[in-house]
Amino acid sequence: MPGIVCIGVQWGDEGKGKIVDILSERADLVVRYAGGNNAGHTVIVEGKTYILHLIPSGIIREGKRCLLGNGVVLDPISLFEEIETLKKQDIEVGSNLMIAQNAHLIMPYHRLLDGLRESGNSHRKIGTTKRGIGPCYMDKAGRVGIRLIDLMDEAWFKELVRMNLEEKNVLLTQVYGEKALELNEILDQYLPLADKLRKFIVPGEKIVNESLDRKEYVLFEGAQGALLDVDFGTYPYVTSSNSGVTGVCSGSGVPPTKITQIYGVVKAYCTRVGEGPFPTELPPDENQIMRNRGDEYGATTGRPRRCGWFDSVASKYTCRVNGVTDLVMTKLDILDECPTINVCVGYEHKGEILTDFPSRADVLWECKPVYEELPGWMTSTAKVRKLSDMPDNAKKYLDRISELCGAPVSWVSVGPQRDQTIME
Numbered sequence: 001m002p003g004i005v006c007i008g009v010q011w012g013d014e015g016k017g018k019i020v021d022i023l024s025e026r027a028d029l030v031v032r033y034a035g036g037n038n039a040g041h042t043v044i045v046e047g048k049t050y051i052l053h054l055i056p057s058g059i060i061r062e063g064k065r066c067l068l069g070n071g072v073v074l075d076p077i078s079l080f081e082e083i084e085t086l087k088k089q090d091i092e093v094g095s096n097l098m099i100a101q102n103a104h105l106i107m108p109y110h111r112l113l114d115g116l117r118e119s120g121n122s123h124r125k126i127g128t129t130k131r132g133i134g135p136c137y138m139d140k141a142g143r144v145g146i147r148l149i150d151l152m153d154e155a156w157f158k159e160l161v162r163m164n165l166e167e168k169n170v171l172l173t174q175v176y177g178e179k180a181l182e183l184n185e186i187l188d189q190y191l192p193l194a195d196k197l198r199k200f201i202v203p204g205e206k207i208v209n210e211s212l213d214r215k216e217y218v219l220f221e222g223a224q225g226a227l228l229d230v231d232f233g234t235y236p237y238v239t240s241s242n243s244g245v246t247g248v249c250s251g252s253g254v255p256p257t258k259i260t261q262i263y264g265v266v267k268a269y270c271t272r273v274g275e276g277p278f279p280t281e282l283p284p285d286e287n288q289i290m291r292n293r294g295d296e297y298g299a300t301t302g303r304p305r306r307c308g309w310f311d312s313v314a315s316k317y318t319c320r321v322n323g324v325t326d327l328v329m330t331k332l333d334i335l336d337e338c339p340t341i342n343v344c345v346g347y348e349h350k351g352e353i354l355t356d357f358p359s360r361a362d363v364l365w366e367c368k369p370v371y372e373e374l375p376g377w378m379t380s381t382a383k384v385r386k387l388s389d390m391p392d393n394a395k396k397y398l399d400r401i402s403e404l405c406g407a408p409v410s411w412v413s414v415g416p417q418r419d420q421t422i423m424e
């Protein structure tokens with residue numbers, strides 16, 4: 001039965017929160033499989049805005065079960081802050097949330113090291129969210145990470161932190177000139193959380209496979225975007241997990257044969273936060289116009305997002321790598337007032353036209369977009385609820401995007417509200 005995936009196929013911030021919220025109406029289980037509290041998913045319901053960072057957006061709907069899979073990195077302090085914020089908005093988090101026992105914990109030294117690596121003028125700056133994501137995944141791959149289950153055994157947890165501090169404190173003091181971290185301070189912060197976390201802990205892979213065996217509808221919620229995927233994104237300007245569809249299997253324990261449909265969310269234009277090449281990025285004045293129209297500011301860090309035209313070279317690539325079966329286009333209404341709309345259909349690089357997405361960031365930095373100019377529709381789409389009622393030029397835009405990306409645009413979002421969605 002359905003294993004449905006919803007991922008962003010640009011650089012994140014495509015508006016997945018709203019789409020996951022709609023899809024989760026049918027879902028029996030909503031699973032986050034990668035990333036951590038670096039994400040910011042905004043859901044607006046009846047005028048109320050909810051911003052989720054780690055907890056799946058499905059939590060907003062009463063009675064939905066949500067799971068944080070093993071591929072997620074968990075900052076327990078931030079998790080409880082998020083639970084408190086939701087509580088203030090009348091969303092109770094209890095038995096509706098489960099966390100895989102083998103999810104890795106973000107530790108204080110991860111946050112610290114992330115910030116230190118990003119400080120100064122290092123040319124290796126990624127523009128991370130400084131939430132400790134990269135250092136935590138480094139420890140996971142380096143086999144020195146600490147998992148949620150480890151926190152449940154006080155003596156064992158203490159030993160793991162002690163061993164980690166031996167190495168981390170050398171880094172902190174000798175490489176970065178910082179103060180060493182104290183073992184007891186970390187234990188005082190984390191050990192009291194063990195009891196609070198215990199009730200959420202499950203064998204994640206068992207939960208998700210049993211649900212699929214019962215023929216339930218399981219929705220896998222992506223975070224970040226496919227161009228931030230550590231393997232298939234604009235490396236090294238990426239996050240540290242497989243944010244694309246490949247992360248679903250390793251990050252939740254389901255076999256690929258259980259995935260039946262893959263929604264790829266694209267914004268009608270492109271945005272990017274943080275450093276890294278962005279071929280269709282607009283010059284500053286036009287960038288600001290697009291940013292204001294689309295209210296493009298990060299939901300996690302508040303950083304202004306860089307804005308640009310739709311890049312079909314990049315999206316064709318991510319649709320292919322991720323096997324996208326349906327495209328969902330969000331924020332089409334933001335283009336309502338554009339007399340003409342550009343779509344990038346190739347890159348000019350050293351006198352050659354590239355139509356395949358380069359895997360080297362330095363090449364991508366040098367690429368100039370080749371645009372196809374399409375006429376705008378110059379009328380509001382915010383109240384359109386059927387594709388047949390769409391202005392002709394908007395339909396042409398959607399058709400052209402489908403054709404260029406090799407996947408049909410099946411849904412279109414024309415505003416933040418749930419009902420501002422066209423599902424054909």
Ligand code: IMP
Pocket residue numbers: 011012013038039040126127128129130131132133134223224225228237238239240273274275
């Ligand atoms: P990190 O995931 O905090 O290590 O950041 C790595 C890169 O991914 C930076 O460019 C971030 O701006 C970007 N990033 C991480 N999470 C998100 C997100 O939810 N939306 C958009 N960009 C993100």
